[in-house]
Amino acid sequence: MHFDLADLRLFIHIAESPSLTQGARRAFLSPAAASARIKALEGQLGTRLLYRDSRGIELTEPGQQLLVHARRIMRQVDYLKAEFTQLGSDESGHIRIFANTTAVTEFLPEVLSGFLAQRAGVTVDLQEKLSRDIVRGVLDGSTDMGIIAGPVNAAGLEVLHFSTDYLVLAVPEGHPLAGKSKVKLGETLDYQHICLHEGSTLLTFLRDHVEQLGRELHMRIQLSSFEAICRMIEGGVGIGIIPESAARRHSRTMNLVTVQLDEEWALRERSVLVRELEALPSVVRALIDTLRQSQ
Template sequence: MHFDLADLRLFIHIAEAPSLTQGARRAYLSPAAASARIKALESQFNTRLLYRDSRGTELTSAGQRLLEHARLIMRQVDYLKSEFTDFSDDSAGHIRIFANTTAVTEFLPEILAGFLAKRPGVSVDLKEKLSRDIVRGVVDGSTDMGIIAGPVTAPGLQILHFSTDRLVLAVACAHPLAERTQVTLEETLAYQHIGLNEGTTLFTFLRERVEQVGATLSVRIQLSSFEAICRMVEAGVGIGIIPESAALRHRQTMELSIVELDEPWAVRERSILVRDLEALPGCVRALITTLTK
């Protein structure tokens, strides 16, 4: 079996694009040339990889499997190039990160600012993802590393614990719950909540916890940051479940009360997920060292 890296990269472009034409454009090929290369790949593997029609392309089950392997192969090629750039120095390279809401909005920006300021040759692609998508991205090679909170089920991946946070209830100082030291999730459901936007990791997690107790979360407004949530809470608009680290920081400038959540899932272990730490480029390993030290 013989195929070259250019064919695998072309296949990835087509699989990630709405159509063969757009995938070919990303690979700087004509649609006819791209189609011929894909047919040659299918001949090599002796199976159909794509369904093609007027609406675009769709991967077959064999094509989905090839996409997973192709991504891993191309990532390893990128790692090889990076390792031999400055001979494994961590001063150059590209890092792809899938992370949850708290990581993206709370602590990663500050950490990355200091990390990148010392390494002008390093670039970062940071994307907020749901926990299941973070795990899947590390498994299939879509990302170099994942940052996740809470219990992790990730067979075959290395899990590196680096910090602990907890979810708490933020309320206005005059709120009826402000005098409580602890409160359960069910007790908070009698009040309107202020949450993050739909699709964020934390909002999805909380909604699932509410559904588990057979209730519905009454959301008055959804916002894009913990700071915005705290400002609404301070104004008496509603209550919000947020990370303790964010609540403590914003309490320094706002009139907020913090109430402990009496729930086993409130304590959140933060972990880094990787396929193989030693196989990662120097710049990725350096960032992981920065996070875990």
């Protein structure tokens, strides 16, 4: 059974009008053409839908049932049209983002607050993920975009660089490493570290490099933000490896000393990952543009 949307809309016009003639006029059809289409619809359904007499039209019981379903179908069609019309605008829509720890806790809140304040119709689902899960999510379509730092194996994806950051060692004033201009990772492992929570991208990244040295990362406490880590470092609880951008920001209000890490991997290129930039909805491309301009 095949339903023509035009026939369903015509049936609604006729059912809501006092006569077939007026219903046909609302559908921009002649009465004869409208009558023929209703008869064809009745033939397809195998039942009579309405009676016509000098007083106008009267729906049969099957006609009443069809009217309920036809209204529901056409309402859903209107919703569908509205939703896909909005996809062509950057003023509304939903964006899912998979991002690393630094992005989630440091710069994305500021970027998103400005972006969303100007677009009341936009919603965002921001999830912190490991780099490998970010890549996988973009590849399989689980997320609209991914934000990572450092080298990435992203065959089949577009990698859009937007800023550069460095990992540095943060120590309290007077610490034995505070007077050095550069340190190797191995030099820091004799001290207790303040680290991010389990599952964070940065912690996983550091553990991988510590294991390559055949050493162990001694963690005194794990926290959920760089601000909390810096407060612990300031208090002399331990030392920590954090992004330079976070260290610079928190050094304005805390007594911290930062030391450059003498490691190639300390340079962290930040990138947005997408499957195909031009195929993304306008609202997602607008956010990517905002992100690239803000850094």
